[in-house]
Amino acid sequence: MELADELSSELSGNFRCVVLGLLMLAPVYDAYELRNAIKGAGTEEACLVDILASRSNAEIRAISAIYKQEYGKDLEDDVCGDTSGMFQRVLVSLLTAGRDEGDTMDEAQAVQDAKEIYEAGEARWGTDEVKFLTVLCVRNRNHLLRVFQEYQKISGRDIEESIKREMSGCLESVFLAIVKCMRNKPAFFAERLYKSMKGLGTTDSVLIRIMVARAEIDMLDIKAEFLKMYGKTLYSFIKGDTSGDYRKILLELCGGE
Structure with missing residues (x-):
């Protein structure tokens, strides 16, 4: 994390957040995002939902191990300390990485x-x-x-x-995310990207997290789903909603029209 710390002081704002994300391996970035979502006042529940509802068992185990290694804390303990009720129980269930990943249907x-x-x-x-x-x-x-x-x-x-x-609330969000990811994960991310940019203002934390995390995994599929769902390209949406170096780097990750 030393290089990331150095860059933090050299760069600023959203551009810095994207660059930092790109310097990290996928599970390291996910652990970093979860840590930021949990620490401090309040919790960014959307981050917990986006990551835990969409990752495989192996990915969740890797994230948990890196979280422990980097932050000296147990991810499940931190999630439990920051959430409550049924929402907490669903997140803990996802964190156990116990989903059947076979393809048999009874x-x-x-x-x-x-x-x-x-x-x-x-x-x-x-x-x-x-x-x-x-x-x-x-x-x-x-x-x-x-x-x-x-x-x-x-x-x-x-x-x-x-x-x-x-x-309602967080419980509704996490169950809907699970259903949507099971049906069509790229479509789930396309919808999250669209909602992060539509209307006034941009939810940069969501936009950055998905663009960085999915750039080398399923960005082509996400772009195809975005076009199918909204009749516009993801590229054009990002171009119209961002500016400067931040826009340039996001468009690079998007990979053209």
Whole structure:
């Protein structure tokens, strides 16, 4: 981190944040972002959601190990110290890196999972969020895609619509992020980028985090999804919303129209 510290004093503002991110390996950058989201007054819950809902088991284990090594603290302890309730339980479940990452789909179990989620939410007064947690944080992607289909059939609603109806705040955000990442991770990041730039002002922390973290992973896919979803290129959006060296470096990461 010594070089990063040196650069901190040489560069300024958002441009510095991008350069610092590019100097770090992916799990080091994620750990750094999580640390910044947690330390100090208040918590940037969006950062916790963006990272923990979208990373693989191996990536989460690497982030946790680096966090301990760099900051001398346990990531789970810090997350628990800064969050509460069901939101905390979902984040801790994601941090255990215990998701099934196989591709087998058990039809009977998928139907049962869909039924249990429906009965835990839309079919009752109040919501049993634990049922959502046990399915959404543990099952593999193929299985969950089948659960979502079955849920639509049983409830007449898309799972995302039900989450919005049944939950609010950070808990709603993290469950929606999990569902969206399972369905189409590049589309999830495209939506996050769009929301960071649309309207007045820019949420630079989100824009920087996603552009740096995904530049060498799935930026081409994110750009394709962005164009499909919003009818404009990500490049043109960044160009119209940023300026100076900050704009130049983000456009480099974007990789052209």
